[in-house]
Amino acid sequence: MTMLGIIALDAADYDLAREWGCENMLLETHGKLETFAHSGENPNTLEVWTSVATGVEPPSHGLASTGEQQQWRNPVLEYASAVAPYLLPKDARVKIGTWLRGDGGAAEDGSGTDGVGMTLRQTDHSHLFEPDNRVVRWWPGVTPGKHLSETWHWLNLASRDDISDDELWRRLYGNAGLEAGWLQGMGQTDVAVAGVHMHALDAAGHAFATHPDRLREVYERVDRLLGSVREHVDELLVLSDHGMQVEWIDGDSKPGFHSWRALASTTLAADLPESVFDVRDWVDEHAADSDDRRAERQPAVMDTTEEQLRDLGYLE
Numbered sequence: 001m002t003m004l005g006i007i008a009l010d011a012a013d014y015d016l017a018r019e020w021g022c023e024n025m026l027l028e029t030h031g032k033l034e035t036f037a038h039s040g041e042n043p044n045t046l047e048v049w050t051s052v053a054t055g056v057e058p059p060s061h062g063l064a065s066t067g068e069q070q071q072w073r074n075p076v077l078e079y080a081s082a083v084a085p086y087l088l089p090k091d092a093r094v095k096i097g098t099w100l101r102g103d104g105g106a107a108e109d110g111s112g113t114d115g116v117g118m119t120l121r122q123t124d125h126s127h128l129f130e131p132d133n134r135v136v137r138w139w140p141g142v143t144p145g146k147h148l149s150e151t152w153h154w155l156n157l158a159s160r161d162d163i164s165d166d167e168l169w170r171r172l173y174g175n176a177g178l179e180a181g182w183l184q185g186m187g188q189t190d191v192a193v194a195g196v197h198m199h200a201l202d203a204a205g206h207a208f209a210t211h212p213d214r215l216r217e218v219y220e221r222v223d224r225l226l227g228s229v230r231e232h233v234d235e236l237l238v239l240s241d242h243g244m245q246v247e248w249i250d251g252d253s254k255p256g257f258h259s260w261r262a263l264a265s266t267t268l269a270a271d272l273p274e275s276v277f278d279v280r281d282w283v284d285e286h287a288a289d290s291d292d293r294r295a296e297r298q299p300a301v302m303d304t305t306e307e308q309l310r311d312l313g314y315l316e
């Protein structure tokens, strides 16, 4: 009887994680994970994570990168946005602003994350989180991906000096903490599989592709968060969709663009999935059998009496 936590660690680069000895990104069993590019030259976040969840290629899961993301295929814009989110040309800022504006309005929690109404498209294809003893949050392609849009929005705000660098990183680590904390919470429940997406390393990679010290600091902090998750789940699977090209690795011709160095790592003594398309089957094979979990499930318990509810003001 085990619970498997899955962390979709966006842009975790296998070589960088090894260079900096990130022991929680590189669990007992770890290796390079084969990824793919479909609409562009390099792996695309939404396309790959949807393929991880569904096990199929973009034409089958329906989320090939088009529409609002088409703008990124302009090489100048793509380069500017990838390399220097803090230094975007004005045109690019306006376009990103428009893309992210969505339905606007203040954040529900009043945290000042205004203007992030955009939600990502979600696949109609079957996926690995559908069984009722499996849960998922913030995963691009199978959820509205709120944290992913927030990240882009905040990078854009930082690029316009609307928020400070300190404020940007408070928000990004705040979301990383929510993601890690949610998985810890699921580790206390009867779910068999819980998957969560974390975008902090991707934001850091785009921002610090020419600043090894700052990128290393983010890797180390995120690795520490993963360590706390590890204490609260039975087993862990860490995956990335791609890595990040950086200035100090020979052969990385475009720092700030996604690299092909995706990783997979797990606490299980098992062969890793070879490619992003194998993850779904791998999870089905290694996750606790759903019937086992269901057999142990108890009806919801509630000792509160009608009188107590009346006292509390919940009943007339």
Ligand SMILES: [Zn+2]
Pocket: 010, 011, 044, 045, 046, 202, 241, 242
């Ligand atoms: Zn990504």
